[in-house]
Amino acid sequence: xxxxxxxQRAANVHFTQIKNNSKVDIYLCEKCAQxxxxxxxxxxxxxxxxxxxxxxxxxxxxxxxxLKCSNCxxxxxxxxxxxxxxxxxxxxxxxxxxxxxxxRLHGNAEHRGKVPTRVSSNLNIPKEIEKLxxxxxxxxxxxxxxxxxxxxxRIRSLEVSE
Amino acid sequence: MSGxxxxxxxxxxxxxxxxVRLARxxxxxxxxxxxxxxxxxxxxxxxxxxISSNLDYGKLMYADITSxxxxxxxxLMERHLISxxxxxxxxxxxxxxxxxxxxxxxxxxxxxxxxxALFSGVQLEKAYKVCDEIDTFISDKADYxxxxxxxxxxxxxxxxxxxxxxxxxxxxxxxxxTGYIKSILESCNKVGVTVRGIYGENSEAVGDMxxxxxxxxxxxxxEETIASIDGICKQIIDREKALRFQLYKQDVYRFxxxxxxxxxxxxxxxxxxxxxxxxxxxxxxxGVSMGIIKDIDIGILNEILVLSQPATLQKIAGKQLRxxxxxxxxxxxxxAKIQNTEVK
Numbered sequence: 266x267x268x269x270x271x272x273q274r275a276a277n278v279h280f281t282q283i284k285n286n287s288k289v290d291i292y293l294c295e296k297c298a299q300x301x302x303x304x305x306x307x308x309x310x311x312x313x314x315x316x317x318x319x320x321x322x323x324x325x326x327x328x329x330x331x332l333k334c335s336n337c338x339x340x341x342x343x344x345x346x347x348x349x350x351x352x353x354x355x356x357x358x359x360x361x362x363x364x365x366x367x368x369r370l371h372g373n374a375e376h377r378g379k380v381p382t383r384v385s386s387n388l389n390i391p392k393e394i395e396k397l398x399x400x401x402x403x404x405x406x407x408x409x410x411x412x413x414x415x416x417x418x419r420i421r422s423l424e425v426s427e
Numbered sequence: 428m429s430g431x432x433x434x435x436x437x438x439x440x441x442x443x444x445x446x447v448r449l450a451r452x453x454x455x456x457x458x459x460x461x462x463x464x465x466x467x468x469x470x471x472x473x474x475x476x477x478i479s480s481n482l483d484y485g486k487l488m489y490a491d492i493t494s495x496x497x498x499x500x501x502x503l504m505e506r507h508l509i510s511x512x513x514x515x516x517x518x519x520x521x522x523x524x525x526x527x528x529x530x531x532x533x534x535x536x537x538x539x540x541x542x543x544a545l546f547s548g549v550q551l552e553k554a555y556k557v558c559d560e561i562d563t564f565i566s567d568k569a570d571y572x573x574x575x576x577x578x579x580x581x582x583x584x585x586x587x588x589x590x591x592x593x594x595x596x597x598x599x600x601x602x603x604x605t606g607y608i609k610s611i612l613e614s615c616n617k618v619g620v621t622v623r624g625i626y627g628e629n630s631e632a633v634g635d636m637x638x639x640x641x642x643x644x645x646x647x648x649x650e651e652t653i654a655s656i657d658g659i660c661k662q663i664i665d666r667e668k669a670l671r672f673q674l675y676k677q678d679v680y681r682f683x684x685x686x687x688x689x690x691x692x693x694x695x696x697x698x699x700x701x702x703x704x705x706x707x708x709x710x711x712x713x714g715v716s717m718g719i720i721k722d723i724d725i726g727i728l729n730e731i732l733v734l735s736q737p738a739t740l741q742k743i744a745g746k747q748l749r750x751x752x753x754x755x756x757x758x759x760x761x762x763a764k765i766q767n768t769e770v771k
Contacts, residue, residue: 343460377588377647
C-alpha cells in the first residue's frame, strides 16, 4: 500500500483519527506521518477538575517553575498536583505564583474578620494597630461603646507585644 | 442520640441543621501534606492537653479514629460528627465530641483542626458563637498560622480568610416538585453561595435535602458571611412554604394521598433501601410540617434519617450486615421508631 499523502513511498504507519464522531483511518509513510503528527495530530489537553484547571493552567503557559518552600520542602509542582500547601511558609515561598490564583478564587480581597488572640510572628502589628484605630474611631462615632472597648483592649494588647 | 434531634430551632421542620466549621492550623507544625507520623502524634497530644484544660466544654471526649472499627468511623460520619476524609484517615487522627453530639473538633484532618458546631433549625449565629468560643480558647494556648492579608492559613487556598464554612441543610420538596430549585441553584451561585444536593450523587438530591453554604471565605468577615447565608436561607424557606400551600390547594386529595401512601409504606414495609427511605421520609416530613400528619414528631424523622444509613444501622445491629439484611433491619427500625409515637 502506498502512502495516502505523497503516493510515492510505502505506507507503514497507521493512524486512526476520530473526527466529528466518525472514525477515519489514514495510512502514511514514515516521513509524511512525522510531518503530519507535528501539524495535525496534537493530543487535546483537558482538565477534569475546575480547581485543578485553575491551578494547572499555569503549567501549560509557563516553563516549569522551581519554587520551593525552604521550611517544609514542598515544591510548587507538588502543590499544583494536590492543591494543598505543606506549611504556613508555603504561602510566602509560592507567593509570586500563588497570589494570582488566590485572587481568582476569592477576588481581590484581604482578610476581614477574626484575628487570633496570640498572633503569630508574621502578622504586621503596626498595620494591624492602624487598622484597629480606624475601627475604634468609627465605632465611637456610631456610639457603639461596648464594641469600642473591645477594640481598645485589642490595641493595648498589640502595643504591649510590639 | 445526637443533640440536634432533641432540640428544636427556628424553622426546624424545613431547616434540619445549621452548621459552622472553622479550619485552623498551628504555625509551628507543617500542614497535613507534609506531616510525619511524629508530627501527627504531637498534634494529637497538644490538642488533648488543650482540651482537657477546658472546663466549659469539659464533656468533650476524644474518639481515636485510628483504633476504631470501620463501621464506627462511618457511623460518626453519618451523624455528621466527622468528615468523610477523616473517616478514611490512615494516620493518627481523631475527634473530640461532646456529650450532646453537636460539637466536634477533628484533629489531623486536611487541616490540623476543624471545629464545628451543629444546631437544629436556622441557628448559624449560635453555632458560630460556640465555635468562636472554643477557637478563642485554643488560640490562647498555641499560635495559629495566620497572615494579616490571607487570614487563617489553611492547607487548601480555597479556605483562606476566616476559614469558615457556614451551612444550613434545607428540606425543599415543593421547590423540587415544581422545578424552581434549578433557578435557586443558579441565582445563589451568582452571589457566592453554593447550594448542593445531599444524600445523592452529583446534583440529584435524594430526599429533597440541600445544603446551602458560603463559597468564599476571604474578604468577608464571619458576621457578614453568616448574615448572608441566613438571609438566603430565610428567603428560600419562604418560597418553599408558599409553594407548598399552592401545590396543596391545587389538588388536596392527590397531595394528601401521596403523603399518606408514603407514611403507609414506612409503617408497613418489610424491606426498604436507603434511597426509598429518603424519598418516603421526604413526603412524610412534608406532611408533618404542613400539619397533614399529626402525632409524628419531626425529631423522630431526623432520628430515622440518621439511623437508616448503612453504618449506623450496623452499629445498632451490633454486627456487619449485607445490603439485603440492612434493608430488612432498616424497615424494622423505622417501624419501631414511628410506632412508638402511636400514629392513629
